[in-house]
Amino acid sequence: MTRKNPTACLLIIGNEVLSGRTRDANLQFLATRLGELGIPLREVRVIPDVAETIIGTVNEVRAKFDHVFTTGGIGPTHDDITSECIARAFGVPWEPQPVAWERLAGHYAKLNPPGDFNAARQRMATMPRGCVLIDNGISIAPGFSMENVHVMAGVPRIMQAMFEILAPTLEGGVPVTSHTVYGIGLQEGAIAAGLEAIQHRFPNLDVGSYPFYRAGGNGVALVAKGVDPAEVTEAGAAITALIEAMGHTPIQGEPD
Amino acid sequence: MTRKNPTACLLIIGNEVLSGRTRDANLQFLATRLGELGIPLREVRVIPDVAETIIGTVNEVRAKFDHVFTTGGIGPTHDDITSECIARAFGVPWEPQPVAWERLAGHYAKLNPPGDFNAARQRMATMPRGCVLIDNGISIAPGFSMENVHVMAGVPRIMQAMFEILAPTLEGGVPVTSHTVYGIGLQEGAIAAGLEAIQHRFPNLDVGSYPFYRAGGNGVALVAKGVDPAEVTEAGAAITALIEAMGHTPIQGEPD
Numbered sequence: 001m002t003r004k005n006p007t008a009c010l011l012i013i014g015n016e017v018l019s020g021r022t023r024d025a026n027l028q029f030l031a032t033r034l035g036e037l038g039i040p041l042r043e044v045r046v047i048p049d050v051a052e053t054i055i056g057t058v059n060e061v062r063a064k065f066d067h068v069f070t071t072g073g074i075g076p077t078h079d080d081i082t083s084e085c086i087a088r089a090f091g092v093p094w095e096p097q098p099v100a101w102e103r104l105a106g107h108y109a110k111l112n113p114p115g116d117f118n119a120a121r122q123r124m125a126t127m128p129r130g131c132v133l134i135d136n137g138i139s140i141a142p143g144f145s146m147e148n149v150h151v152m153a154g155v156p157r158i159m160q161a162m163f164e165i166l167a168p169t170l171e172g173g174v175p176v177t178s179h180t181v182y183g184i185g186l187q188e189g190a191i192a193a194g195l196e197a198i199q200h201r202f203p204n205l206d207v208g209s210y211p212f213y214r215a216g217g218n219g220v221a222l223v224a225k226g227v228d229p230a231e232v233t234e235a236g237a238a239i240t241a242l243i244e245a246m247g248h249t250p251i252q253g254e255p256d
Numbered sequence: 257m258t259r260k261n262p263t264a265c266l267l268i269i270g271n272e273v274l275s276g277r278t279r280d281a282n283l284q285f286l287a288t289r290l291g292e293l294g295i296p297l298r299e300v301r302v303i304p305d306v307a308e309t310i311i312g313t314v315n316e317v318r319a320k321f322d323h324v325f326t327t328g329g330i331g332p333t334h335d336d337i338t339s340e341c342i343a344r345a346f347g348v349p350w351e352p353q354p355v356a357w358e359r360l361a362g363h364y365a366k367l368n369p370p371g372d373f374n375a376a377r378q379r380m381a382t383m384p385r386g387c388v389l390i391d392n393g394i395s396i397a398p399g400f401s402m403e404n405v406h407v408m409a410g411v412p413r414i415m416q417a418m419f420e421i422l423a424p425t426l427e428g429g430v431p432v433t434s435h436t437v438y439g440i441g442l443q444e445g446a447i448a449a450g451l452e453a454i455q456h457r458f459p460n461l462d463v464g465s466y467p468f469y470r471a472g473g474n475g476v477a478l479v480a481k482g483v484d485p486a487e488v489t490e491a492g493a494a495i496t497a498l499i500e501a502m503g504h505t506p507i508q509g510e511p512d
Contacts, residue, residue, distance in 0.1 A: 015462050018297045019432070019481060020287030022466065024280075027302070031276030041274045043309075046283070046300035073289075076445040076508075077465040078452035120448030155467065176275070190333040192376030196334035206271050209303075209333040211411065212280065225275060 005173030005227065008039045012046040013054060013082050014072040025156045034175060038173030038227065039067060049073060054085040062089075064150050067069035067161075067170065072154030074143060076120035084147055087128035094126055099133060100142055101125040107140045108224045136161035174227040179236030181210075182251040183243040184219040194242045195222060202235045204228065215219060258474035261429030261483065262322035264295045264349045268302040269310060269338050270328040270410060281412045289419060294441060294483065295323060301308045305329060310341040318405050323426065325419075328417030330399060332376040342402050350382055355380040356398055363396045392417035412414075430483040433494030438468075438507040439499040440475040442475030451478060458491045460484065 010030055013091040016022040016247075024046070031041045042065060047053050054073075059252065062068045073082030087094035104125045108115035126142040135141035136158055141161045143152040152162045183191070189210055199207040205226035212219055220241070224235035236252075272278040279301070280436045287297045298321060303309050310329075329338030334344055343350035360381045364371035371377075380397040390399035390406065392414055399418045400407040408418045439447070444465050455463040461482035468475055477500070480491035490510075501505040 012300075015282070015464055015481075016466055016479070018300070019291055019299075019434070019462075020284050020289075021434070021479065022285045027273070028276050028279045031274055033276075035275055041276075042304060044268075044300075044302035048298060049462075075465070075467070077448045078455050079462075079464050097478075115443075116446070118445065118449070121445040124445075155469070157469075174456055177493055178275070178277070178335070187371075189374065189377040189380075190372070192333045193374070197447075199334055208271055208303075208335050209331070211331070213411070213413075223272070223277065225271075 003143060005176075006039045006171065008067045008069060009056060009061045009065040010036050010041060010152075011043045011061065011068060012044065012072060013049065013070055013072040014046075015048050015079070017046050017072075018048055024145060026159055028162065029160060030069060030071075033167065035176040036165060037170060038175045039170060040173075040176055042090050049079045049081055051081055051085050051088070054082060055089045058089040058149060061244045063148070066148060068149045070100070070149065074124065074141070074151060074153055076124050078229060080123070082151060083123070083127055083144075086131075086149060086151055089149075090128055090130075090146055092129040095129055096122070097125055097127040097131065097133070097144070100127065103142075103246060104140060127242075132164045132168050136165060150178070176225060176227055177229050177232050178223055178225040179232050179239075180217055180221055180223045180238060181239045181243060182221050183246070183248045184217045184251065186220045186246060186248050188204050188220050191220065191222075191242065191246060194237070194245070198224075198238045198242065201238065202231055204225070205231055205235055207235065207239075261294045261296055261432075262325045262427065263298045264325060265288050265321040266297060266300045267310075267313060267317065267324060267326040268300065268410075269305065269326055270302075271304050273302050273328075274304055282410070282415055285412070285416060286325060286327075286419065289423065292433040293423060293426060294431045295426060296429075297399045299481060305335045305337055307337055307341050307344070310338060311345045314342060314345040314405060318403070322404060323336055324405045326405065326407050327415050330380065330397070330409055332380050332409060336379070338407060339379070339400075342405060342407055344407075345404055346384055346386075348385040351385055353381055353383040353387065353389070353400070356383065359398075360396060373406055390418045390422050392421060399449060421426070421498070432481060432483055433485050434479055434481040435488050435490050435495075436477055437492060437495045437499060438475055438477050439502070439504045440473045440507065442476045442499060442502060442504045444476050447476065447478075447498065447502060449494070450501070454491060454494045454498065456482075457494065458482070458487055461487055461491055463491065463495075479501045483485075 108117040131144040207224045210221045240250045364373040387400035466477045495507045
């Protein structure tokens with residue numbers, strides 16, 4: 001059952017998402033990857049670059065979920081306050097992290113001409129005491145884990161690189177699998193009773209219905225999802241039979 | 257100041273977003289439109305189709321923000337539970353809404369062949385007592401407002417149609433405006449101190465820094481945002497001067 005798996009919460013930190021300036025591109029990646037790891041994402045919050053909000057939210061969700069992932073706010077500018085807020089949330093000093101410090105100092109010294117390892121850049125090597133670094137193969141500045149809170153960059157390709165370094169260190173659960181059946185021309189209101197009966201027959205699965213509107217024809221995507229592949233397959237067969245019984249042609253899988 | 261404006265929270269309700277199956281397409285639209293109306297979006301939560309979670313979250317955020325917008329979960333299938341959860345959150349009966357009921361019943365009767373206004377479809381006309389309908393020009397099923405909670409469809413074009421009907425009825429604030437200046441080749445770490453000084457000079461504005469990575473050249477987008485257009489313009493000029501002082505060529509506005 002899904003409930004036995006460890007759970008995850010994502011905090012997307014940044015005014016730019018709340019203002020509409022930036023379209024988040026991290027939620028769907030993390031949702032998909034966490035599902036594959038058997039650490040299903042149970043909640044997402046998008047919050048502004050406001051210290052009290054970040055601290056309060058981190059403390060609320062790290063007590064509630066097994067893992068918390070944050071994206072955004074770990075760069076060198078004044079609005080990058082995630083790292084110091086995590087230190088305050090955990091009640092530990094925010095101080096130079098020796099490995100990150102040496103790495104960043106060395107990086108700027110080696111540039112030609114040498115870069116200035118100034119106060120702003122030093123902030124990227126200042127972290128909560130006791131944290132564990134999360135490396136990535138793209139940028140020199142690492143993320144970090146503080147207990148069950150994993151602090152990552154907001155830039156998608158850097159965040160993804162960090163996540164793939166972090167992922168093998170997380171204790172996963174049973175991967176979530178799904179079976180999707182499409183019914184072209186099918187209406188949700190016509191199939192709802194039959195679908196609800198299938199949900200009742202498979203209480204451990206999530207059975208969902210998602211209408212779509214496409215040039216090739218409107219219809220409904222019916223999805224069975226859960227951690228028991230045999231149950232998912234069985235529910236998929238029941239959904240297929242239901243669509244056929246309604247006089248429509250079921251299409252298996254993802255036709256995209 | 258932004259703080260005087262009414263505030264908004266968005267609840268995206270649906271397992272399909274948390275599983276990665278569906279990429280949310282409503283956040284950025286609402287963030288942008290609410291900014292234009294002077295009702296800045298201050299928080300977003302993505303939550304699953306779980307009654308206790310929906311009820312608890314709605315009651316938490318409707319007390320905390322001036323407006324709450326929800327998307328998703330108002331269709332006819334068993335996983336569409338937003339409407340009855342809103343009724344439970346407000347402690348009112350969930351009952352047939354006469355106008356919506358008549359409209360839906362009439363719609364299915366007029367179809368050729370007539371559609372069945374069955375129990376599933378009747379759920380779309382069952383609403384919290386005392387709600388106000390939100391029409392839309394696309395689908396027959398309305399959303400509704402219950403006090404400061406505005407319940408809308410999850411399908412983007414229907415949600416957008418509902419929002420544009422709702423928007424003129426909302427008491428807005430002072431629109432949020434912004435000025436963006438791009439510095440190609442500019443590094444955040446080099447400009448951070450100068451940018452922080454500008455933020456301190458304009459405490460009523462949000463001054464943000466967003467690195468970008470493009471084939472045409474990496475760089476940083478620097479944004480001043482707030483409700484006083486004169487201050488935003490002045491801060492934009494200060495950012496422009498800062499980029500020039502760093503030896504880079506500032507580019508005004510959105511080059512996308």
